[in-house]
Amino acid sequence: MTAAVHLDRVSVRFGDFTAVNSADLEISPGEFFSFLGPSGCGKTTLLRAISGFVDPSEGRILINGRDMRGIGPNARPTALIFQNLALFPMMSVADNIGYGLRVRGVAKRKRAETVERLLDLIALPGQGGKRIDELSGGQKQRVAIARALAVEPQVLLLDEPLSALDLKLRQHMRNELRAIQRRVGITFIYITHDQGEALTMSDRIAVMNRGVIEQVADGRTLYNHPRTAFVAAFVGENNRLAGRVLEMDGDLARIETPLGPLAGVNARKLMAGSDAILFVRPESLLIGPAGGDGVPAHIAEASFEGTVTHLTLVTEAGIRLIATLSGAAARNVPEEGAPVTLTWPSAEAIVLPPESADHA
Numbered sequence: 001m002t003a004a005v006h007l008d009r010v011s012v013r014f015g016d017f018t019a020v021n022s023a024d025l026e027i028s029p030g031e032f033f034s035f036l037g038p039s040g041c042g043k044t045t046l047l048r049a050i051s052g053f054v055d056p057s058e059g060r061i062l063i064n065g066r067d068m069r070g071i072g073p074n075a076r077p078t079a080l081i082f083q084n085l086a087l088f089p090m091m092s093v094a095d096n097i098g099y100g101l102r103v104r105g106v107a108k109r110k111r112a113e114t115v116e117r118l119l120d121l122i123a124l125p126g127q128g129g130k131r132i133d134e135l136s137g138g139q140k141q142r143v144a145i146a147r148a149l150a151v152e153p154q155v156l157l158l159d160e161p162l163s164a165l166d167l168k169l170r171q172h173m174r175n176e177l178r179a180i181q182r183r184v185g186i187t188f189i190y191i192t193h194d195q196g197e198a199l200t201m202s203d204r205i206a207v208m209n210r211g212v213i214e215q216v217a218d219g220r221t222l223y224n225h226p227r228t229a230f231v232a233a234f235v236g237e238n239n240r241l242a243g244r245v246l247e248m249d250g251d252l253a254r255i256e257t258p259l260g261p262l263a264g265v266n267a268r269k270l271m272a273g274s275d276a277i278l279f280v281r282p283e284s285l286l287i288g289p290a291g292g293d294g295v296p297a298h299i300a301e302a303s304f305e306g307t308v309t310h311l312t313l314v315t316e317a318g319i320r321l322i323a324t325l326s327g328a329a330a331r332n333v334p335e336e337g338a339p340v341t342l343t344w345p346s347a348e349a350i351v352l353p354p355e356s357a358d359h360a
């Protein structure tokens, strides 16, 4: 199957600064694909390159197998939704949705039909006569989506479209966006620095750091099998213990850490002597009575939230770790200050090279 969007070793440079470094991936037709990364990692630049507002310095962008070199934004089968939506506030909802069609000379009757269909799609049936400034934030968001869909793009590009909304609406709109995408069945490419958004909506996610795509996978894989220290730290919470590999031991590596020798899954097959970081998720930590086999620590802080309890623990060596307990364990937490023993299954810890090794 031809990829909806194929980034073929795309780099974008501004002077001698590399904003996107050799991005290489294929996005399938009908996929909800997200680029996730911190501010400045290059995601907007990549989206602008796909939509035609920025030219790659190297590499090619193919949409449905067609090389986009020399093809301007208006001639591409893409539509872009910005953070600020850029709706016309004094115009009606219907005129906003039909705007792109009018520019393209589509007849009034056909335009009206499309607008009605899209109003149904975004769950605002019969509301075409309202003015934009009479709508709520979430409704405006949906109108922006309808306006972008009116011109029947094959790929819809969304640049942090939910960031201006309050938390509750943002969470609601995640479900809406996903539902709209399923109904229209076209490819959505979404960029965000919010991992919750990326994880809940996307089929797959590309995690970006300093212009480099570090890993492309579905949310579960990113969470359970991060390939880089950056991904392990950026997606979800994680405890991090730096050290050096003592020995390889089957699928595991034993590393010397400030807490003594610890083992974890040797995901990148690091050899003895390599610098390494051991990551353990807060929910993997087990809290046992003091004096047991494991890492001696005390509970510095316990925050009870009903279904889960978050703990901050300080080891005898002064290292802070976080733990999340759920179920019965969350209801039976020892007092703050209590001494405990920490353990975790080695198979749930992961050993990765430090970030400096991935960005050498």
Ligand SMILES: Nc1ncnc2c1ncn2[C@@H]1O[C@H](COP(=O)(O)OP(=O)(O)OP(=O)(O)O)[C@@H](O)[C@H]1O
Pocket (backbone or CB within 6 Å): 014, 017, 019, 037, 038, 039, 040, 041, 042, 043, 044, 045, 046, 193
């Ligand atoms: N036109 C430009 N000229 C020079 N540098 C630029 C230009 N556009 C972007 N950059 C730089 O490229 C880097 C990536 O910017 P980009 O906007 O792609 O990041 P981002 O991941 O989308 O961040 P944010 O979430 O803050 O928008 C930044 O360091 C930025 O300063």
